[in-house]
Each structure stands twice: as structure tokens, then as C-alpha cells.
Amino acid sequence: MPYATGALLALASLAGAIAIGRARRHYAEADQPALFCALLGFLLSAAAAAAGLMRHGVDEQAAQLWLSQASTFLGLPLLGVAALALGRGWAWSRPNWGRVLLGLCACFELFRQLNRLDDYCLLLNLATLLLIFYAGAVQWPRRAPALAGAGVAGLFLLAAGAGGLRRVEPFDALLIPAYPLLAWLLLALPGNAAAEKPVKTL
Numbered sequence: 726m727p728y729a730t731g732a733l734l735a736l737a738s739l740a741g742a743i744a745i746g747r748a749r750r751h752y753a754e755a756d757q758p759a760l761f762c763a764l765l766g767f768l769l770s771a772a773a774a775a776a777g778l779m780r781h782g783v784d785e786q787a788a789q790l791w792l793s794q795a796s797t798f799l800g801l802p803l804l805g806v807a808a809l810a811l812g813r814g815w816a817w818s819r820p821n822w823g824r825v826l827l828g829l830c831a832c833f834e835l836f837r838q839l840n841r842l843d844d845y846c847l848l849l850n851l852a853t854l855l856l857i858f859y860a861g862a863v864q865w866p867r868r869a870p871a872l873a874g875a876g877v878a879g880l881f882l883l884a885a886g887a888g889g890l891r892r893v894e895p896f897d898a899l900l901i902p903a904y905p906l907l908a909w910l911l912l913a914l915p916g917n918a919a920a921e922k923p924v925k926t927l
Contacts, residue, residue, distance in 0.1 A: 730897040735774035737901045741908035742767035748912050755816035755917040763807040769800030798833045805853035811914035812860030854878040873910040
């Protein structure tokens with residue numbers, strides 16, 4: 726990973742985590758589990774990007790692989806599910822969010838044992854992007870969240886295409902604006918306490 730691009734990606738993900746963390750106090754208790762899972766998703770992305778900046782000894786490569794998988798198979802799906810819950814105003818209990826976490830971990834291990842991680846990764850990423858797009862689209866006629874959801878999904882799809890061509894730098898560069906835009910979208914969604922949150926503009 727080019728150092729400058731990787732560093733910017735780590736900072737972009739960290740900025741999303743900070744924005745979510747600072748905004749949580751404006752939300753009702755019903756939204757806290759979703760926001761915590763979103764915060765975890767951004768932190769995993771930031772950690773994976775930061776690990777990619779390390780010099781590649783055996784230990785560093787193992788850490789980078791673990792964090793990259795955690796971001797792909799846990800962090801990003803959590804962001805998608807959080808977008809769905811906040812977009813629809815669904816209040817899920819903490820135990821239910823725990824089941825989401827355990828379910829994602831169990832599915833990862835199942836497909837790893839079946840040696841089908843690539844197929845699972847593709848399906849999981851597509852499902853996650855559909856959730857993000859849907860969360861923005863259902864806010865219509867509010868145009869800004871709908872456009873943000875489409876923009877995030879589009880940037881991730883373009884990044885996946887660049888990654889499939891083994892062009893790592895464009896992959897990272899496309900994700901740099903995607904994470905802050907996703908953070909903005911999450912904070913623009915109504916959740917269960919729209920009256921308590923500050924009005925946002927784009």
C-alpha cells in the first residue's frame with residue numbers, strides 16, 4: 726500500500742469513528758447499540774489501513790491479514806446493518822446486536838472451513854452496499870441522504886473493481902472519500918431520536 730494513500734485512508738476512517746463517537750450523546754438509548762457497531766466498523770477500517778503501513782515482517786503481515794479480514798467480514802457489514810437500523814428507525818436490543826456480531830463471525834468461520842471465502846466476501850459486500858443504498862433511498866424526498874447512500878455504494882463498487890484489477894492505489898483512493906461520506910449518511914439518518922439531533926446539511 727502506498728504510504729500516503731494508506732495514511733489518508735486510515736485518517737478518513739478514524740475521522741468517521743470520531744464523528745460517530747462525538748455524536749452519540751445526541752441520540753436516545755435505543756440508537757446506542759447501532760452507533761456502537763458503526764463506531765466499531767470505522768475503527769476496524771482505520772486499524773486495517775494503519776496496519777498496511779507497517780514494514781512487512783512475518784508478524785506485521787499476520788496482523789495486517791487479521792485486521793483486513795476483520796474489517797471486510799465484520800466492520801463493513803456492521804456499518805451496513807447500522808445504516809439499515811438507523812434508516813428505518815428500528816430499535817434492536819443489545820442482545821440482538823450481539824447475535825448479529827456472532828452470526829457474522831460464525832458465517833466467516835463456516836465459509837473459511839468450506840474454502841469459499843471469496844464467494845462469501847463478494848455476496849457479503851454486495852448485501853452491505855445494498856443496505857447502505859437502501860438506507861439512503863428510503864429517506865426520499867430528502868435528497869441528500871439518498872445521494873449519499875448512492876455515492877457510498879458507487880465508490881465501494883468502483884473500489885472493488887480496481888481491487889479486482891490488482892490496482893491497489895486506486896482501490897484505497899476511492900475509499901478515502903467513501904468513509905467520511907458514510908459517516909455523514911449515518912448521522913443524517915433519523916434513527917429513533919430525530920428531535921434530539923442537530924439538523925445536518927450537505
